[in-house]
Amino acid sequence: MENTDIKKTAEPLQAARFIKEIGRGKNGARSMSREDAQLLYSAMLEGRVSDLEMGGILLAMRIKGESTDEIAGFMAAAENQMQQLTAPANSRYAPVVIPTYNGARKKANLTPLLALLLARRGVPVLVHGVLRDAGRVATAEIFEALQHPLAQSVSEAKAQMAAGLPAFIAIDVLSPAMTRLLAMRRILGVRNSTHTLVKILQPFKQAALRLTSYTHPEYATMLQHYFSEVSPHARGDAFLMRGTEGETVANTGRAQQIDWFHQGQCTTLVHTHQTILGDLPDSPDEKDAAVTAAWIQAVLRGEIPVPASIAEQVEHCVLVAKMLLEREKGG
Structure with a gap:
C-alpha cells in the first residue's frame, strides 16, 4: 500500500x-x-x-x-489512511514499533539507543514520529547526527529492517492525513486526539510489539482499558509505561513501571522503583543531538555500559518479540 x-x-x-x-x-x-x-x-x-x-x-x-x-x-x-508494512520474512522476531513524538527537553533523548540495541539483537525495529519539534531534540535529529538515513518511503523502511537496521519513518510518510491533524497544534496551541493515536499505531500487517507511553494518569487508565478490553488482539502486543519526557525509552534516573498487554491480559514486567538512580556517571552532558549521538556511539562500541534500565527494557522486548513470532507461525 x-x-x-x-x-x-x-x-x-x-x-x-x-x-x-x-x-x-x-x-x-x-x-x-x-x-x-x-x-x-x-x-x-x-x-x-x-x-x-x-x-x-x-x-x-x-x-x-x-x-x-x-x-x-x-x-x-x-x-x-495509513500505509502498512510487512516484516522481514527471515526474521526470528516480530517487529517492535517505537513511536517518537516528544523528543528531549531536559535530558538526552535515548530512543535511538533503544532502537539500535534492539536491531543489534536481530529484532526488526520501526521508529515513527516527527522530524522536528520546537524546543526539543527529536529522535530524527539524533539519527541524522549518527548518519543513519531516514526512510523516505515504506519500501526504504522495509529494506533497512531487512538489512538489520532500525528504520525511522516520518509520520508525514506513514500517514499524511494524520500529519495534517497533528499540525493543528500550531494553530490551536494544544494537543489533540491525534497525538494520542500516533503513539499507539500498529503499522504492520503481521503481529508486532508496540511500545507505548502516557504522560497524564487519566491516559494510563484509558489505555489500560483499550489494550485489555477494546483492542486486545490488534495484531500483537503492547508495552505501556509512563513516558520519559513523553518517549517510550526507559528512564535512566528512575525505573518506571512497564505493563505488558498480551491477549487481553496485563502483566507488570517492571515495577516502579522509588529509588532515584541519579545521573549516569558518563551520561551525555547536554541534550544536543550531536552530543547525544556521540555518547550513543560510545555505548555501542562498549566504551560506556548500557544503562541498566534500558538493558532490562531491551531484554523484555526481545523475549516478547520472539514469542509473538512463534505464536503467529504456530497459528
Whole structure:
C-alpha cells in the first residue's frame, strides 16, 4: 500500500450533531459510539470537515477527553489512511514499533539507543514520529547526527529492517492525513486526539510489539482499558509505561513501571522503583543531538555500559518479540 493520497469524498460532513454531544464541557459532554467516532474521524482525515467545525471538535475532545470506544473508532479510521508494512520474512522476531513524538527537553533523548540495541539483537525495529519539534531534540535529529538515513518511503523502511537496521519513518510518510491533524497544534496551541493515536499505531500487517507511553494518569487508565478490553488482539502486543519526557525509552534516573498487554491480559514486567538512580556517571552532558549521538556511539562500541534500565527494557522486548513470532507461525 504505497499510495499516500488522502481519500476524498465530495460530500462534506455536517459535524454539528457530533459537536453538540462532545462540546458540553467536561461534565456535561457525552462520548460518541465507536461507529460515530470512526465516521467523524474519517471525515476529518479526508478533509471533509470545515475549519470552524474542526477547531470546535478538537477543542471539545481536548476538554472532554477520549473514551476507549472513541479511540477505537478513531483508530479504525486512521488505519484506513495509513500505509502498512510487512516484516522481514527471515526474521526470528516480530517487529517492535517505537513511536517518537516528544523528543528531549531536559535530558538526552535515548530512543535511538533503544532502537539500535534492539536491531543489534536481530529484532526488526520501526521508529515513527516527527522530524522536528520546537524546543526539543527529536529522535530524527539524533539519527541524522549518527548518519543513519531516514526512510523516505515504506519500501526504504522495509529494506533497512531487512538489512538489520532500525528504520525511522516520518509520520508525514506513514500517514499524511494524520500529519495534517497533528499540525493543528500550531494553530490551536494544544494537543489533540491525534497525538494520542500516533503513539499507539500498529503499522504492520503481521503481529508486532508496540511500545507505548502516557504522560497524564487519566491516559494510563484509558489505555489500560483499550489494550485489555477494546483492542486486545490488534495484531500483537503492547508495552505501556509512563513516558520519559513523553518517549517510550526507559528512564535512566528512575525505573518506571512497564505493563505488558498480551491477549487481553496485563502483566507488570517492571515495577516502579522509588529509588532515584541519579545521573549516569558518563551520561551525555547536554541534550544536543550531536552530543547525544556521540555518547550513543560510545555505548555501542562498549566504551560506556548500557544503562541498566534500558538493558532490562531491551531484554523484555526481545523475549516478547520472539514469542509473538512463534505464536503467529504456530497459528
